[in-house]
Amino acid sequence: MRAIRFDGARVVLDQRADVPLPGPGEAVIRPTRMAVSAYDAMLASPGARPDVPRDAGLLTLGHRFVGIVESLGDSADKDLKKTWLGKRVTGAINIVCSRCDLCRAGLASHCRARRVLGIQSWDGCFAERVKLPLRNLCEVPREVHDDAAVFAEPLAAAIHAGQLVRVEGKTYVTILGDSIDALLCAQVLAKLNASVRLLGTRPERFGLCEKWGIKHRHAGEVGRRNDQDIVIDCTATPQGLQLALGLVRPRGKIVLRNELRPSGSEPLPAKGEPADLSLIVANEIELFGARCGTIADAIATLSRGEVDVLSLIGKRMKLADGPAALTAGSGTLVET
Numbered sequence: 001m002r003a004i005r006f007d008g009a010r011v012v013l014d015q016r017a018d019v020p021l022p023g024p025g026e027a028v029i030r031p032t033r034m035a036v037s038a039y040d041a042m043l044a045s046p047g048a049r050p051d052v053p054r055d056a057g058l059l060t061l062g063h064r065f066v067g068i069v070e071s072l073g074d075s076a077d078k079d080l081k082k083t084w085l086g087k088r089v090t091g092a093i094n095i096v097c098s099r100c101d102l103c104r105a106g107l108a109s110h111c112r113a114r115r116v117l118g119i120q121s122w123d124g125c126f127a128e129r130v131k132l133p134l135r136n137l138c139e140v141p142r143e144v145h146d147d148a149a150v151f152a153e154p155l156a157a158a159i160h161a162g163q164l165v166r167v168e169g170k171t172y173v174t175i176l177g178d179s180i181d182a183l184l185c186a187q188v189l190a191k192l193n194a195s196v197r198l199l200g201t202r203p204e205r206f207g208l209c210e211k212w213g214i215k216h217r218h219a220g221e222v223g224r225r226n227d228q229d230i231v232i233d234c235t236a237t238p239q240g241l242q243l244a245l246g247l248v249r250p251r252g253k254i255v256l257r258n259e260l261r262p263s264g265s266e267p268l269p270a271k272g273e274p275a276d277l278s279l280i281v282a283n284e285i286e287l288f289g290a291r292c293g294t295i296a297d298a299i300a301t302l303s304r305g306e307v308d309v310l311s312l313i314g315k316r317m318k319l320a321d322g323p324a325a326l327t328a329g330s331g332t333l334v335e336t
Contacts, residue, residue: 001017001018001019001127001128001129002014002015002017002127002128002319002320003017003060003123003126003127003128004060004061004062004126004127004319004322004323004325004326005017005058005059005060005061005126006043006058006059006061007058007059010323011043011044011061011322011323011326012322012323013320013322013323014058014060017058017060017127019128019129020123020129020130020131021131022071022072022073022131023073024073024074024075025073025075025133025134025135026072026073026131026132026133026134027069027070027071027072027073027084027089027131027132027133027134027137028069028070028071028072028129028130028131029065029067029068029069029070029089029091029125029129029130029131029132029137030067030068030070030128030129030336031065031066031067031125031127031128031129031130031336032066032067032068032088032146032335032336033065033066033067033146033147033149033150033333033334033335034062034064034065034125034126034150034319034333034334034335035064035065035150035151035331035332035333035334036062036064036325036326036328036329036330036331036332036333036334037063037064037154037180037330038179038180038181038236038258038330039119040061040062040118040126040326040330041326041327041328041329041330043061043326044323044326044327045327059118059121059123059124060118060123060124060125060126060127060130061118061124061126061326062117062118062124062125062126062127062130062334063093063116063117063118063119063124063125063153064125064150064151064152064153064154065090065091065125065130065150066088066089066090066140066146066149066150066152067088067089067090067125067130068086068087068088068089069084069085069086069087069089069137070085070129071085072084072085072134080134084134084137087137087139088139088140088146088149089137089138089139089140090137090138090140090149090150090152090153090295090299091117091132091136091137091138091295092136092138092153092292092294092295093116093117093118093119093136093153093292094108094109094111094114094115094116094117094136094292095114095115095116095117095122095132095133095136096108096109096111096113096114097111097112097113097114098111100112100113109291109292117130117132126319126325126326126334127319128319128336138152138295138296138299140152140299141299141303143303144299144302144303145310147309147310147313147333148302148309148310149299149302150333151180151184151298151302151309151312152295152298152299152302153292153295153298154180154181154184155184155188155293155298155301155302155307155309156292156293156294156295156297156298157181157184157257157290157291157292157293158181158184158185158187158188158257158293159188159293159294159297159298159301160290160291160292160293160294160297161185161188161232161255161257161290161293162185162188162189162192163293164255164288164290165230165253165255165288167189167192167193167196167230168192168193169193170193170195170229170230171195171229172195172227172228172229172230172249173189173193173195173196173197173228173229173230173231173232174196174197174198174199174228174230174231174232174247175189175196175197175198175199175231175232175234176199176219176231176232176233176234176235176240176243176244176247177198177199177200177233177234177235177240178198178200178201178202178205178206179234179235179330180312180330180331181234181257181258182198182200182232182234182235182257183198183205183208183209183312184307184309184312185232185234185257186198186209186212186214187212187214187307187308188301188307189232190212190213190214191306195215196214196215197214197215197216197217198214198215198216198217199216199217199218199219199222199243200216200218200219201218201219201220203218208311208312211308211311212308219243222247224243224246224247225247226246226247226248226249226250226252226283227247227249228247228248228249228252229248229249229252229253230248230252230253230254230255231244231247231248231252231253231254231255232254232255232257233254233255233256233257233258234257234258235258236258236259238274238275239275241254241256241275242274242275242276245275245276245279245280245283245285246279248283248285249283250283250284250285251283251284251285251286252283252285252286253285253286253287253288254285254286254287254288255288255289255290256287256288256289256290257290259291312331313331313332313333314328314329314330314331314332315328315329315331315332315333316332316333316334316335317332317333317334317335318334318335318336319334319335319336321334
């Protein structure tokens with residue numbers, strides 16, 4: 001089968017990738033839509049991946065998808081087959097052991113043996129077939145179109161970020177960045193607090209905020225007055241964290257939506273200075289990390305029509321386009 005893969009140095013279209021075989025408790029899915037994330041685009045950009053973990057051998061990329069369940073492991077009984085075969089699904093990206101102390105403590109997304117779809121030690125969805133454990137799957141209801149369901153993973157993370165802090169009733173809430181992650185966070189939090197604003201650098205993204213009725217400004221035009229109750233930083237850059245520290249009030253809260261990288265998901269009007277972490281102590285700031293959320297929450301939100309994800313679609317490409325589909329950037333939809 002065809003698959004877009006990363007070999008530790010470059011992204012390639014593999015025309016002869018092995019078709020995955022489902023083991024006990026696993027399913028093979030035929031993707032109908034896949035979406036490029038900022039992480040995927042970074043891997044496809046030469047010279048922009050100094051901190052990427054190297055898996056042994058090739059790794060199929062991609063972790064945002066919707067598809068049809070085609071087969072189950074040989075041990076699956078009639079009830080499981082009736083439940084899953086032919087169903088349209090998306091899935092959680094963390095493959096966990098369910099046995100370690102963290103899994104048993106209800107922290108499965110932090111499993112000590114965790115593998116991550118298309119990122120760490122588990123082949124991803126940019127392929128004609130992908131394999132996942134059944135417990136990772138979430139059925140997509142009829143009213144949610146494929147084009148919307150493919151955004152379930154980043155939407156789940158946006159919902160999770162909002163659950164870590166109480167935004168209802170807060171006067172000042174700022175979202176840093178104008179990536180897809182940031183735009184989803186802004187939509188989710190604006191439903192809870194009308195004062196939410198987004199600070200970014202790309203004017204074309206501000207048009208979406210106007211469409212949704214969300215306040216927005218260019219990040220370079222904002223003073224650092226230490227007056228924000230909550231800052232959600234979606235930039236994945238040290239500069240973004242530094243800006244957040246300059247915006248949040250003493251004893252305020254900062255949520256880092258993405259892992260910090262030397263070259264993050266988007267630019268900021270800064271000179272690359274490192275974040276002054278002493279401000280966390282001096283101003284008694286609470287710092288949270290937010291990674292993955294619950295896919296079922298995202299599907300329920302999409303089913304209720306509470307967020308607009310279709311406006312986030314940038315381009316449409318084919319799996320046969322290979323690495324070019326990834327370099328087209330975050331928000332690109334890929335079809336088989």
